[in-house]
Amino acid sequence: MKNKIIIFSVFLFSLIIIVLFGNNLFFGKKKELDKETVKKKNSQEIETNQPSEIKKYSLEEVIKHNTKEDCWMVINGEVYNVTSFISLHPGGSAILLGCGKDASDLFTKRKTADGEKIGSGKPHSPKAQDLLDKYHIGQLK
Numbered sequence: 001m002k003n004k005i006i007i008f009s010v011f012l013f014s015l016i017i018i019v020l021f022g023n024n025l026f027f028g029k030k031k032e033l034d035k036e037t038v039k040k041k042n043s044q045e046i047e048t049n050q051p052s053e054i055k056k057y058s059l060e061e062v063i064k065h066n067t068k069e070d071c072w073m074v075i076n077g078e079v080y081n082v083t084s085f086i087s088l089h090p091g092g093s094a095i096l097l098g099c100g101k102d103a104s105d106l107f108t109k110r111k112t113a114d115g116e117k118i119g120s121g122k123p124h125s126p127k128a129q130d131l132l133d134k135y136h137i138g139q140l141k
């Protein structure tokens, strides 16, 4: 009987040890994983919070992109590649007037440098302004 009690006690003790260590191993790993996730998250945040470098283009570079197949333009100091928007432009081919140029007046006033009206001769809508963001590639040097 005494032997049985000893064997049972040893078994119980071993069981307690296994459960405690097992849990510790499991939770220990989980904690390490959590730490890593936080580290990763933080480093991702640091990466995304860093301002990406803004490309600078000279007017000479912009002038090279002056066709309907390759159309860049400057609007208020910002450079846009609007090539893929040409076929979607609600004002038709008028947009081509701005290719390879500082098109600030063309876009903001819908007028040429000589004051000649293009279409309505009124500024583009806020919607058109918002659209521009999609085509932004950098700034004028």
Ligand code: HEM
Pocket (backbone or CB within 6 Å): 073, 082, 085, 089, 090, 091, 092, 094, 095, 096, 097, 098, 103, 106, 107, 110, 118, 119, 120, 121, 122, 123, 124, 125, 126, 127, 128, 129, 131, 132, 135
């Ligand atoms: C810089 C050269 C451009 C010229 C000369 C030009 C001219 C025009 C003209 C004549 C219209 C027809 C409506 C009207 O006469 O009032 C028009 C409409 C429009 N254009 Fe342009 N456009 C130019 C560039 C752009 C660009 C770069 C965008 C956007 C990425 C754009 C977006 C629109 C939109 C959304 C409309 C519909 C009317 C509005 O929302 O104002 N255009 N454009």
